[in-house]
Amino acid sequence: MSHSISTTVRRKDAVAKASGVTEYLSDQFLHSPLHAKCYYSSIARGQIISRILPDLPEDYFIIGADDIPGKNNLHMIIEDWPVFADKDVRYLGQIVYLVIGPDKAKVLELHSQIKIEYKEDTPCYTLEDSMTLVGGAQHEDDNVYTRYDIHHGNIEVPFEKAHRILEKEYYTGYQEHVYMEPQSMFAYWEDDSFVLHASAQCPFYIRKSLVGALGMEPEKIRIIQSTTGGAFGGKEHFPDVLAGPLAVAVYKIRKPIKLVLDRKEDLAYSIKRHPSSVNIRTAVDKKGKILAHDIDLRLDGGAFSSCSAVVLARAVFTISNVYNFPNVKVCGRAYCTNKVPSDAFRGFGAPQAVFAIESHMNYLAYELAVNPLEFRQPYLLKQGSPTITDGVVHEKVMLPEMTKRALEMSGYKEKFEEYKNVPGKGIGFSYFLHGCGFTGNGERDLIKARIYLKKDESDQVFIYASNVEMGQGLSTTFCKVAAKSLDIPLEQVDYVGPDTSIVPDSGPTVASRSISVVGFLVQKAAERLKEEWVSGEAQSITQDYSPPEGMVEWDQDALKGDAYPAYSWGVNIVEVEVDPLTCEVDTKGIWGVYEVGVPIDRQIVEGQIIGGMVQALGYSHLEKLECVDGRFKQATMADYMIPTSMDFPSTQSDIVDNPFEYGAFGAKGAGEMVFDGAAPAFGAAVSQAVDAIIDEVPVLPETLMELTDEGQ
């Protein structure tokens, strides 16, 4: 069944963006009285022993830890990331100073005259280093930021009884966001308030992070989102890290300052996707049935915790993926290392988990000599199935229909059989899901979203929320939801750009929550406004979040209950050809079938599907990012390779409707889920093509060359 809300409309922001009229931060503030350049630490771990600063001409400033009016930390999930490095340095690239002045050349000259002497300590660069406390513990006594243990069923008996125990470890690498617009902000002092314009996902996060550092009331800190040229999680918490030093500078100087990272700085020092290492031990019986999994999941969190705890939570809760495994034990840990902190990136821990479990299912099928697709079927979750956290799958699970459709579209079964005898060709399959909204009790207890819907005397309706348009289409879909509920033309509804001084806190633009959770509030508010509608009168509606009913209550201490109220689901199939001479992998076909509740605009969701797929295929084999001695080797966009228009064929996709009672017009999240399945499908395809187990992404020709040459 197709829903009328899904009918494609022209995006509200499209023409202005395409014709270059839309202003991004750097366009909006083309000129600035002052420019700031970050001065970064040049070692990965140690203490600052001495600092030599140049004499400063008038109007030039070097701002550092001593200038902070409040506390030297940024409030993210916890308060461990300092505004400026003071005595200790924990990664190469930590901001020590901002150098500020009117003339950029002079700023650079002063920047080059700063001399810092360090006493270096032994840095901790890998998960192994961190676990063995190389150089001594730096976060509590075990370097573990967060530990989440899950006990679903009981694994002891099954492992004792097991006919076979199969074990393998899976690795995923770093990924850099490469939003096309680098990190950008502009700040000034107005009356007695600090005002910041920023290219960012979460204006209220920035505000919260600055309260302690500035020692100011949140109401005196105003964050205005500027048109955001891509984010993907890279503008979730990292803007806090730049806003902190900038806010301290503005607090002291009281003049407007612009801070825009150039691409090389952004690549080198902005946060990345968490590298992961997941070990899975599986007990199987004589018939090849899975009895239990014992899983050890480790994330490399980098030098400060930022949101590693939350990424870990999603990774842990997603590790059983679309399967109903009776007995699973998971030990999940996020570790501290001396590298650029890892942070949010589209998928938020789920891609790492899905890669591990899907690759492992393929490995099990291989070892048990059964068809990988058929092997999966008995375990698929159904409505009413228990989840790994002893919650329940509330919705109807559409996987059987989706599988059928994906197989038809791709010719998977025939190709899979055929390529068994054709070296160099392969086709791979993956299942995946993505929990909608914040994990656990987040929406209810932490976010408590609120939105306003206002109507002016001309009957124009305005949506006030803190969720941002960052390319995903929110400024259009929110308006569609309101217009549809009010039964008025789309033109009669406007989305108000987030500004913490005028919009309520409806939460961050993350976790695939905006359209599903906040959009639902927009729908409810619009339904109320319709009832109360008085033409020609200004009216205002406030709508607060209330949790869905019938959920298994979440217990954050026990990690039990419904981790998510609903899930989005996907099936991916990828076909590849591996060049026998160079081991280069050519993607020949990409197919996906998705269930996102109801798409609030088919074209926008398709845009997410294709974009997510290509970004994830980049992650799967192009986007190598190596950290050596605390520094990323791929320093420019000529070395860190994101996909071009030439790298992949068109994505063939389909969407299956399955309305979610508590999502806007039945919508669930789409933006992140579309990323989750590509890497394991790609790995499976390559695995068939080269007849070797793929247990790592990115899958590099260099690795394949070594793998395939082993036998020679």
Add this chain to the structure above:
Amino acid sequence: MKDNKIEFTVNGENKIYDGDPLRRLLDVLREDYEMPGAKEGCGEGECGACSILLDGKLVNSCVVAMGTIQGKEVMTIEGLKENERGKCIVEAFADAGAVQCGFCTPGMVMASEALLRQNPKPDEQAIRKGISGNLCRCTGYDQIVDAVKMASERGDGLW
């Protein structure tokens, strides 16, 4: 070039520049002429967000030194959007869903114009090649390819 003055045109308008010849055309367009349609995505000719036409050819304005454009014609998105071809491409981008965050889009529109000037009826492969220097992190390109195809069909005779 007389007295270190560089004379050229931007979108048909005469300009005289007498600043540092090693400044980038991108910066002069943005900061001196306040035409911010060309964006800085990388500053090293890799991403294409700063694409403009120089004497009708697509170039990355972030690697063009002011000292090298004496007598040349510069066309930016600010100029292109005003003519029929530009409007046709912009509309096609909007209808095909080719715009997400939008930061790459003005450059992508310039690349489309350059391609259609050379080849008014490009097939998919030609389109993919024509925009291969313009990176987009949002769309995965398919809808951009659709947009260029759509512009080519709708704008039959414009190129």
Add this chain to the structure above:
Amino acid sequence: MVDFYYPESVDEALVLRAEHHAIPLAGGTDLMVRYENWSSLPANIPGSVMSVQQLKDLHYIREEEGYLCIGGALPLNSVIEDERIPRCLALALDEIAAPSLRNLATLAGNIQNASPAADSIPPLLIMDAEVNLISQNGSRIVSIRDFITGPGKTDLKDNELIESVRIPLDFIKKEKQGILSYRKVGTRKANALSKLSVCFWAECEDGRLKDIRMALGAVAATVVRLKDAEDKLKGVSLDELGSVWKDVRLEFEKAVRPIDDQRSTAFYRKRTALKLLDAFIQQASDSSVS
């Protein structure tokens, strides 16, 4: 502000080269990136600079004294569009960067950059191409092989300009009769720097290998032409080519010493180069059948 010159003629440019050693700036795709500055500040190119892309006398492709000569300031896309250029060069140039950069970049610039991964150099090497270097003292012709002296280093004197690149017409005439293999291995399919690139060409006659030319990029400090190997293979009957190659291959294995860097590994580069060579020799051997 740096001294910047805008010569109106080649003669004027040569005066500037002689008197100020002004660095020639054509498309800027290398220099403007290498000396990139904070946005809005001028590029940090040291010394004085002169624009050369406007020198129309250096925008040409013409046949001259048995050579196809390509003017130094001609953008790559103009070179690619010319039907007279050899296929091996067209293939290589077409994979350099992206269309927009090829509208700026020049062949002379790609050579002068002298990167071990420069894409134009393997084909130029196998064709025994030359550069014509001009100065106020006249001109001198140097083979590409001698011109590039090290990574990023060439024999260009500080009073000289690369006037043109010269490709022997003899080769162009016979290119089609031979077997050509050009392959760029990059990370992605467009807009990529090479992990390695190879250009091989062989001509067979009467069941023998009449001529063979092999060049590889990004496997050593400079692009290499495997002259010694070629000499040992020339004249070998196609039936024996496989076995002769086995011996030659051993020497080659010792000679090629690629490095690990941000783009690839030494192991991969070497192994891939060998596989591509093996495949090419196989292709040549098989040509006796057809």
